[in-house]
Amino acid sequence: MQFLECRGVGKIYASKAGPVEALRGIDLAASEGEFVCLLGLSGCGKSTLLQLIAGLEAPTAGSIRVGGIELDGPSDETSIVFQDHGLFPWMTVERNIEFNMKARNVPSDARAARAGELLTMMRLSGFATRYPHELSGGMRQRVGIARALTTRPRALLMDEPFGALDAQTRGRLQEELLQIWEHQRTTVLFVTHSIDEAVFLADRVAVFSPQPGRITATVPVELPRPRDPETPRFTALKKELRRMLVPDMHGAALL
Amino acid sequence: MVLSQPSINSFQDLKGKKIAVQNGSIGLVSLNWKLKQEKLLGDVELVFMDNQDQPIPLMRGDVAAICVFEPYATLAELSGWGKKLWVPYDTPMGKTNLGFVASLKFIKADPDLTRKIVRAHVLATKELADNPQIAVDTTIKQFKMSKEVAEASTKNLFFSTESGAKFQDGLKSLAKMMIEDKMLEREPDWAEFINTSFLPA
Amino acid sequence: MPSRVFGLLPLLALLVLWQAVSWAQIYPTVLLPPPAKVAAAFVTEYPDIFRNAAASITRVIVGVSLAFCFAVPLGLLIGRYQILDVLADWSIQIFRSVPPISLIPMALLFFGIGDKPAIVLIFLAATWPLLINTIFGVRSIERTLIKVARAARASEQLIFRDIILPSAMPAVFTGLRLAIGGWLTVVTAEMIAVKSGLGYMILNAQLTFRSELIVAGIVVIGAIGLIADQGVRTLRARVCRWQEGLTAEAE
Numbered sequence: 007m008q009f010l011e012c013r014g015v016g017k018i019y020a021s022k023a024g025p026v027e028a029l030r031g032i033d034l035a036a037s038e039g040e041f042v043c044l045l046g047l048s049g050c051g052k053s054t055l056l057q058l059i060a061g062l063e064a065p066t067a068g069s070i071r072v073g074g075i076e077l078d079g080p081s082d083e084t085s086i087v088f089q090d091h092g093l094f095p096w097m098t099v100e101r102n103i104e105f106n107m108k109a110r111n112v113p114s115d116a117r118a119a120r121a122g123e124l125l126t127m128m129r130l131s132g133f134a135t136r137y138p139h140e141l142s143g144g145m146r147q148r149v150g151i152a153r154a155l156t157t158r159p160r161a162l163l164m165d166e167p168f169g170a171l172d173a174q175t176r177g178r179l180q181e182e183l184l185q186i187w188e189h190q191r192t193t194v195l196f197v198t199h200s201i202d203e204a205v206f207l208a209d210r211v212a213v214f215s216p217q218p219g220r221i222t223a224t225v226p227v228e229l230p231r232p233r234d235p236e237t238p239r240f241t242a243l244k245k246e247l248r249r250m251l252v253p254d255m256h257g258a259a260l261l
Numbered sequence: 262m263v264l265s266q267p268s269i270n271s272f273q274d275l276k277g278k279k280i281a282v283q284n285g286s287i288g289l290v291s292l293n294w295k296l297k298q299e300k301l302l303g304d305v306e307l308v309f310m311d312n313q314d315q316p317i318p319l320m321r322g323d324v325a326a327i328c329v330f331e332p333y334a335t336l337a338e339l340s341g342w343g344k345k346l347w348v349p350y351d352t353p354m355g356k357t358n359l360g361f362v363a364s365l366k367f368i369k370a371d372p373d374l375t376r377k378i379v380r381a382h383v384l385a386t387k388e389l390a391d392n393p394q395i396a397v398d399t400t401i402k403q404f405k406m407s408k409e410v411a412e413a414s415t416k417n418l419f420f421s422t423e424s425g426a427k428f429q430d431g432l433k434s435l436a437k438m439m440i441e442d443k444m445l446e447r448e449p450d451w452a453e454f455i456n457t458s459f460l461p462a
Numbered sequence: 463m464p465s466r467v468f469g470l471l472p473l474l475a476l477l478v479l480w481q482a483v484s485w486a487q488i489y490p491t492v493l494l495p496p497p498a499k500v501a502a503a504f505v506t507e508y509p510d511i512f513r514n515a516a517a518s519i520t521r522v523i524v525g526v527s528l529a530f531c532f533a534v535p536l537g538l539l540i541g542r543y544q545i546l547d548v549l550a551d552w553s554i555q556i557f558r559s560v561p562p563i564s565l566i567p568m569a570l571l572f573f574g575i576g577d578k579p580a581i582v583l584i585f586l587a588a589t590w591p592l593l594i595n596t597i598f599g600v601r602s603i604e605r606t607l608i609k610v611a612r613a614a615r616a617s618e619q620l621i622f623r624d625i626i627l628p629s630a631m632p633a634v635f636t637g638l639r640l641a642i643g644g645w646l647t648v649v650t651a652e653m654i655a656v657k658s659g660l661g662y663m664i665l666n667a668q669l670t671f672r673s674e675l676i677v678a679g680i681v682v683i684g685a686i687g688l689i690a691d692q693g694v695r696t697l698r699a700r701v702c703r704w705q706e707g708l709t710a711e712a713e
Contacts, residue, residue, distance in 0.1 A: 060613045080613050092610040096628040096704040105624070109616035137704050157614075281575075281655065285669025308575060309666075310655040317570040318655070324575065444670055 008035040009073060009193055010059070010161060016067030017054055027218035028054045032068065034212055034221060038160070039191040043198055043208035047251065051219020052197045056165050059195065060086040073160060082110075085154035086163040089170060091146045093138040093153075100125065100134040103153045110157060117156075124152040127186065144175035151183070161193040168203070180206060184231070201247050205240055206233055213250045223250055262334040262417070263292070264319065264343035265326035272299045272347065278325035281318055284309040287358055288328045290438050291349035319343050332406060335414035348417075354438065356419065357431030368456075379459040383422045390420040424457055495674040500681070503674040510663070515682055517658035518648045521577065525584030525651075526641055532585075533592035534634055538626055540593075541600025558590040563650045575655040580648075587647040591640035599633025600626055632705055635698035642690045646683060 015032040018025050029051040036042045044052040058065050059072070061080030070077045072084060085106065093102050103124055104117040112120075125131050128148040138146055147167055154162060168176040184207065187194055198204055204211045205227060213223045225247065229239055269275060272295065282289050289307075296302040308324055315327040320342040327343065337343050350356050361382055368375050389396050393415055400411040432455070439445035477497060483489070484496035491499070504511065540546045562583045569579035603626065611621050652661030660679050667675035 057609075062609055062613055080615050082615070084613075086610075086613045088606050088610065090604075090606050092604075092606040094607060094610075094625065094628075096631075096702075097624075105610075105616075106614040108624070109611070109614040109620055139704070279575075284666060308655045309657075309662075310575070311653070314566060314570055314654070317567060318575050321571070321574060 009038040009040075010034075010036040010195070011071040012055070012059070012068065013071075014068035015055070015058065015065045015070060017051070017058060017063070018066045029058075029065075030218040030220050032219075032221060034224075036161075036193050036195065036210075038193055041187060041194045041196065041207060041209045043196045043204040043211045044214060045198060045201065045204045045211050045247065045251070046214030046219075047199055047216065049219075050214035050216040052214050053165050054219065056086070056163050056195060056197050059161075060084055060163050062086075082157070083160040084163055085157060085159035085161075087147075087150045087154045087165065087167045089166040091138070091150040093146055093149055095138055098135050098137060099130060099141070099149050102138065102149055103156060106153055107156050120156050121152075124156055127155075128152040128182070142175075143171050144179060147171065147179060148182075151186075155186070155190070159192060161195065162187075164194065164196045166197050166199070169198070169200075176203075183207070188231075201244050201251070202235065204247065205229075205243050206235060211247065213247065215251075225250075262331075262345060262349070263295075263326055263328045263347040264334055264337050265346040266319070266322065267344060269325055269346065272296075272301060275325055276301060276304045279306045279308050279323070280326045280328060281308045281310055281315045281324045282328040283312050283315075285444065286312075286330075287435070288312075288330065288349070290435065290442060290444065291352050291354075292328045293442050294352045294438055295347065295349065316340070316342060331417055332400070332404075332410055332414035335410050335417065339410060339413060352438070353431070353434035355427065355431040355434075356421070357428055357435060360432070361422075372459075376459045380461045383461055386420050386422045393418075393420075396420075424460060429455060492671060493673055495677060499674045500677045503678045507675065507678070511678060511682060514658055514660050514663045514679075515686065517656075517662075518652070518660040518683075519686065521581050521651070521659065522584055522642075522645050522648050525581045526588045526638075526645075528581070528585045529588035529592055529641060530638065533589045533637075534596050537593045537596025537634075537637075538600055538622065538630065541597040541630070542622070542626060547597070554590070554593065558594070562587050562647050563653075566650075566654055570654060577656060579654045580651040580656055580659075583651040583654075584645075584647055587644045588641035591644065592634070592637040595633045595637030595640065596630055599630030599637075602633065603629045632698065632702050635694060635702065639691060639694050639698075642694060643687065645687055645690065649683070 012032050012034040015029060015034075016027070017029040018027050020026075032055060034042075034055075044055065046052050054063075057063055059070055059077070061077050061084070064077075072081045075081070094105065097105070100118075100121050103121045107117045107120060121134075125134055128151060130145065130148055130152065133141065133145065138149070141149070150167070168179050171179065180203065183194075196204075196207060208227050211225045211227060212221045213225065214220070215222045225243075227243060229237075229243070233240060235241075263280070265275070269278075280292065282292055292307075293302065296305055308318075310318075312330050312333050315324075315329045316333055316337040318324045319327045319337055320340070326346060327337070328349075329337070334345075338345065361379065363375060363378075396415045396418065397408075397411045400406050400415065401408060406414075429451075433448075433451065436445060436448045440448065481497050484491070484494065495503075540550050565583060565586070566579075569582055573579040573582050607625060607629065608621070611625055616624075648659065649661035649664060652659040653665060656662050660683050664676050664679035667673065667679065
């Protein structure tokens with residue numbers, strides 16, 4: 007039994023134009039400590055799947071199990087990081103980081119201590135009393151990640167977290183994420199539309215295609231770490247993935 | 262007219278209580294005079310509000326009496342919210358409570374028309390005095406009042422265009438009362454203020 | 463940004479125009495008093511004006527405070543739970559349009575005479591902008607923020623205290639500004655058998671043709687309105703400091 011199991015997961019939304027099938031027949035499993043990327047263009051339902059796993063919505067078909075238990079709302083084992091960081095503008099960085107713990111009734115001194123650890127880990131020391139609007143995009147994402155890690159989740163769910171950042175900041179954060187992951191060995195589910203990012207980060211890539219959203223292939227990435235994007239094997243893998251995505255390209259640019 | 266709660270039988274019973282009256286109105290002038298007569302001025306609290314709003318506090322008992330115009334007086338009486346305590350025609354101004362007024366500019370511009378309008382007013386008033394049913398019907402039609410209230414309140418009205426010495430004396434008394442109440446700074450020039458030259462012979 | 467004191471310029475222009483019209487004697491002075499007569503009224507009637515201003519301010523503070531305590535919590539709930547919004551929306555849209563003056567007979571019937579019905583009218587006038595803006599404030603909360611809270615399994619109580627309330631605060635303050643801006647309702651409210659207040663003073667002056675007191679009353683009402691508005695702005699800037707980096711308003 008894997009740590010995370012999606013079996014036959016489907017999601018249908020009601021809309022003004024009639025029911026919309028966002029996901030159909032998703033079978034996906036991730037073992038403990040595995041880094042899985044969900045790759046696809048916009049509208050393939052990968053974010054939807056992530057939100058289902060986060061327990062924010064319920065699937066209309068199939069089941070999702072986290073740590074062996076079928077989901078009935080958000081699980082204690084998962085934490086989610088959003089692309090638009092979702093930081094509370096009226097709270098300082100440290101209060102933002104402490105929020106997920108506060109929601110779990112962790113007493114304030116324990117919260118402060120753990121927040122301190124994460125401030126150091128995410129290289130945010132010195133910014134504890136600043137407000138989100140005073141930080142750069144990259145720093146805000148660091149805060150979002152720090153907040154997600156405070157509760158020591160066994161699975162970290164990330165919804166295109168670096169999508170809004172410039173290439174350099176993105177690169178830096180990708181490396182920092184890998185460091186944290188290698189250190190903590192959480193399972194990571196990482197949604198992205200960037201082939202480069204997927205090949206750089208993942209142990210395995212689930213390739214999505216749209217209408218309805220489904221997984222057309224799962225590709226293992228057996229490159230040794232740390233990975234070098236210049237190597238021929240890296241490039242070959244990118245080509246393969248691009249080929250899988252090309253039928254759905256619709257003129258969109260791929261990275 | 263002043264209407265009071267059933268428990269109030271004379272003006273002296275109003276000592277220490279509240280009376281509703283419209284500020285700046287002729288009712289206030291009459292009421293002040295009466296309170297002075299009864300030596301109650303200062304012992305009665307005057308509560309200022311518009312005529313049409315006064316029946317409600319009377320009904321609720323928030324005030325012991327109201328000093329109000331028709332048809333609100335009749336309305337309150339018929340609804341059983343109060344009884345007649347005093348009709349203010351025994352003050353120095355007597356029955357002088359309305360006047361027919363025109364601007365100097367208008368009179369100068371068209372004295373003939375002025376004469377015609379005054380004559381029409383005198384004739385209409387005479388007809389109403391001879392046939393009060395007209396007033397009742399008009400009240401019902403134009404003000405949408407109920408037949409009961411229209412009939413009862415019309416009984417409390419009188420129609421007159423009397424403009425002689427009695428009327429003028431009443432007017433002068435009214436001015437004096439207003440000055441005493443600080444509602445007027447000084448008496449008007451009566452020769453200028455009163456003009457009986459347009460009355461029909 | 464230029465100094466706020468420039469805001470006096472239109473007022474000075476108005477004063478000059480007023481004085482000019484007075485000199486030209488277009489209108490009888492008993493109806494349109496010259497500025498000097500109004501200024502004299504301030505000097506001679508200062509204690510009365512002060513007493514009346516204090517009375518009106520007290521009524522408005524009570525009425526608006528009651529409205530705040532009623533409308534803000536209610537607005538937070540209506541904004542958060544759609545079923546409440548469905549229930550309340552039509553009623554709110556209907557009753558917010560009712561002019562306070564038309565409610566005087568009902569106020570007399572339910573609340574009697576004096577301060578009580580006056581405060582009720584002020585309360586009603588203040589409630590609508592506070593309620594509507596609070597609801598709007600809750601509705602405009604970024605959806606991601608609620609998702610973060612739900613994913614973290616925050617309790618309803620924590621969501622209200624730490625997310626909904628602070629997030630809606632700027633809108634609540636807008637509502638408060640509007641509620642206080644309606645302080646001119648105090649004039650209507652004081653038509654109901656009160657014995658003090660700026661509205662009472664103005665109405666009395668109308669009936670006794672003391673037009674210089676009418677103007678004096680208007681001036682004081684306007685000045686208090688301005689001071690109150692500035693007060694709310696300052697308070698909002700302090701409470702919602704975090705907004706500085708987010709909106710285009712340079713406050």
